[in-house]
Amino acid sequence: MEKGKISALQMAIMMYPMIVASAILGVPSITAKYAKNDLWLSPIFASIIGYVTVYIVYKLHELYPKQTVIQFSEYILGRLLGKILGLLFLFFYIQTTGVILREYAEFIVDSFLVRTPISVTMASMVLLCAFIVYGGLEVIGRAAQLFFPLFVFPLLILIILVVPDFEFKNIFPILGDGIWPPIKGAIVPSGWFTEFFMVIFLFPFLTDKKKGMKYGMLTVFAVMVTLVVVNLVVLFVLGSATSSKVYPLMNVARYISIAEFFENFESAVMAIWIVGTFIKISGFYYVAVLSTAQWLKLSDYRPIIWPIGILIVVFGFWSIPNTLEIERFNEGTFPMFGIIVQTIIPLLLLLIAVLRKKKRKKTESS
Amino acid sequence: MKNIFLLVLVSGVTLLVSGCWDRVEVNDLAIVTAAAIDKKDDNQIELSLQIFIPKALSSGGGQGGGTGGGGAVTLVTSHKGSNISDALSKLQSEFPRRVFWGHCKVFIFGERLAKAGIQEQMDFLLRHPQPRERAYVYVSEGKAKPILELFAPLERYSAERLREISDLHLGMQVTLQDLDEKLIGIAQAAALPRVDILPPEKGQEKSQGKPYIVGTAVFKKDKMIGKLTENETRGILWIRNEIEASTVTFKLGAEKGKISINPIEATIKLVPVIQNKKWIMVVKIDTEGSIIQNGTNLNLSSTKLIRAVEKAFAKEIEKRIKLAFQQTQQVLKADIVGFGEEFFRKYPKQWKENEGRWDKIYPEIELEIEIKAHVRRQGYINKPGGMPEKEVKEQ
Known part of the structure; x- marks a missing residue:
């Protein structure tokens, strides 16, 4: 199966753009709808679920250090239930990858390649990702490492350039309506934080397994800080209009104007988004392929890369008719869906596994 | 052979994926x-x-x-x-x-x-x-x-x-x-x-x-x-802290002629206060400028006279702000300076209670203006230019 190894740092570098890339674009708007000018507090609340998820996953990993969730759920739940759960994970990953792909393509078509058929945008991205998945985990890890600066620096530069347009007083009143609005606003980003569940597929392939937990937690923290900063930037520039924009960060980038010639910076946002989404889709795609291969007990996952790729494109079409539906999915469905599949089910798995182990110990000692 | 085939395939693909759909020539x-x-x-x-x-x-x-x-x-x-x-x-x-x-x-x-x-x-x-x-x-x-x-x-x-x-x-x-x-x-x-x-x-x-x-x-x-009008707009610009390089010209007491000052820098703070159900907006202005024209026969080098000029400068700004605010508050009844937001930011609770009544509250807001005006420079000459020394008043 997978013979490659990645370091814990590479895992962190993979996970960071995987969460941030799509979270910085549309999520601030949804958060602002509920949290108004407290939207910058929401990622802090949302990140709690990220820490919890990483903790649960690491504990599961300690029990079964060499296997992924598809494999060890059969040990925990028994063969049949384990297979059913595995199927759920398969469905989850293929479908989610489809949605992410569609979201990427909609953004590109909406703002840049207006007349390009969306199927072309989607297919070319999947094609590219298929190549990298073919290379295996090590290649994804190194690509992430290579692209990481390309992802982070444009974002930083963008934020610095827009500082002259900051209206700092937009942040007040802090908690004017009490603590509830930012918590409500945290529901949607928390869906993004549950995606940290993916590290369960990466832990078995780490060279330095002991650092897994530490780097996982650090990544959650880094993502939280990034989201807080991005939300603040959006709030400072757009103020009360934040929630009415579909891609607030895009509007912020367009607003940059330094000395009248340093303008029209939206291509930077596009670069960030494409690089990040590329890593994100590769990661999700890889996990979907790997878990399918493990679920079917194949000796190699490479033969099913292409079929799954086609499935992902098709899911991108099937599950979503338009951008409004993406927004509705991200707002209404994904938070619950994500938390159940990626946090609650693993938690139950962990509980059952721990109880079983205790029981076994008891029977052994008696 | 296989390599050549691959090369041809790759070059073929590049033709297809270069994004020609949305190519637009200038x-x-x-x-x-x-x-x-x-x-x-x-x-x-x-x-x-x-x-x-x-x-x-x-x-x-x-x-x-x-x-x-x-x-x-x-x-x-x-x-x-x-x-x-x-x-x-x-x-x-x-x-x-x-x-x-x-x-x-x-x-x-x-x-x-x-x-x-x-x-x-x-x-x-x-x-x-x-x-x-x-x-x-x-x-x-x-x-x-x-x-x-x-x-x-x-x-x-x-x-x-x-x-x-x-x-x-x-x-x-x-x-x-x-x-x-x-x-x-x-x-x-x-x-x-x-x-x-x-x-x-x-x-x-x-x-x-x-x-x-x-x-x-x-x-x-x-x-x-x-x-x-343009004059009223200046007043609004003062409140909104957007004033830049607009000359203020005023009379100094009963003197003949006018003095013009170019405000170089102005920091403006809006401090909303709610006291005994009275909504008050305190506008705090700290500005400094330099004299660009002195039409009077006063020698403005003396500290005493500069104080007087500063006072008159502050008065003039106050007059402009009051004029503009009067117009927007009493006549037009539109909160274009964003006082509502200031109150909302400082008093979110009181704001919530009165949210629907802002239209009624706004015309009754009291404006308090505190201006600190400084004259920092006087340009290249000290006494009034082109005037015989006898006619210059020192005090």
Whole structure:
């Protein structure tokens, strides 16, 4: 199966753009709808679920250090239930990858390649990702490492350039309506934080397994800080209009104007988004392929890369008719869906596994 | 063999994936530099676009101004329609190049349209991916279209001229984003700079008139309800901390002649206070400037006189602010300076209790102005220039 190894740092570098890339674009708007000018507090609340998820996953990993969730759920739940759960994970990953792909393509078509058929945008991205998945985990890890600066620096530069347009007083009143609005606003980003569940597929392939937990937690923290900063930037520039924009960060980038010639910076946002989404889709795609291969007990996952790729494109079409539906999915469905599949089910798995182990110990000692 | 096949395949693929669908050549684009939107009868609007002519610039036509009309680098085209997009699509069918909004930095609403409401047209400008949120928005005195047709000798075209004037901060400077924020925000009132045309000198063609900013148009919700004069606008700029390089001229006591001071720096703080159910706004201004003209016969080098000048300077600013605020608060009843937001930020609870009553509270807000004005420099001469020493008063 997978013979490659990645370091814990590479895992962190993979996970960071995987969460941030799509979270910085549309999520601030949804958060602002509920949290108004407290939207910058929401990622802090949302990140709690990220820490919890990483903790649960690491504990599961300690029990079964060499296997992924598809494999060890059969040990925990028994063969049949384990297979059913595995199927759920398969469905989850293929479908989610489809949605992410569609979201990427909609953004590109909406703002840049207006007349390009969306199927072309989607297919070319999947094609590219298929190549990298073919290379295996090590290649994804190194690509992430290579692209990481390309992802982070444009974002930083963008934020610095827009500082002259900051209206700092937009942040007040802090908690004017009490603590509830930012918590409500945290529901949607928390869906993004549950995606940290993916590290369960990466832990078995780490060279330095002991650092897994530490780097996982650090990544959650880094993502939280990034989201807080991005939300603040959006709030400072757009103020009360934040929630009415579909891609607030895009509007912020367009607003940059330094000395009248340093303008029209939206291509930077596009670069960030494409690089990040590329890593994100590769990661999700890889996990979907790997878990399918493990679920079917194949000796190699490479033969099913292409079929799954086609499935992902098709899911991108099937599950979503338009951008409004993406927004509705991200707002209404994904938070619950994500938390159940990626946090609650693993938690139950962990509980059952721990109880079983205790029981076994008891029977052994008696 | 296999390698060659692969090479051919890869080169073939590059042809397919290079994104040719959305390839747009610059010479297929009609670059819009300014747009004017007027209201017509029978619920129609007229969209006028000022479109850049690249040919005129490359052949050096830009400099050949003088004679008027000859060296125009822009053309104006317009069409009626039920809204912007409707008018645009009709206009497009008569125009050989694809309209491109990416460089449009000026939007002008006609006065009639402004009075009828601009929300419907704002939606297009904000929704369409091309128009920039940083574009400046204006309201014209009368019809908006003639402004686009003007000829700007110093700049390349009249829209550029308007933009440059806005950048001087002598009047309001409002971008599409600012306007959107104001209309969405809690104050529900906005202000836009008003553009008028200076009539051409005698013997000049009509297109020689010059667009300039005359004051402010005041909006409540999305409808224009009134105007502020240039003087009143200055007062608003003081409150909104947007004042830059506008000279303050005033009399000093009973002296003959006037003194002019150029404020170099001003920090303005709005401090909302709610006391015994009374809503008070304290405007704290700290400004410094330098004397640029002294029309009196006083020698302003003495500290005592400078104190007096500073006092009079502060008084003058106060007068301007009061005048402007009086007009917006009592006459127009529109919160264009954003006092509502200030109160909301400091007193979110009281704000919530009175949310629906802001319209009633606003006209009753008391304004307290605290000004610290300093004169820092006096220029290259100390005594009044060009005056015999005998006539200079030292005290």
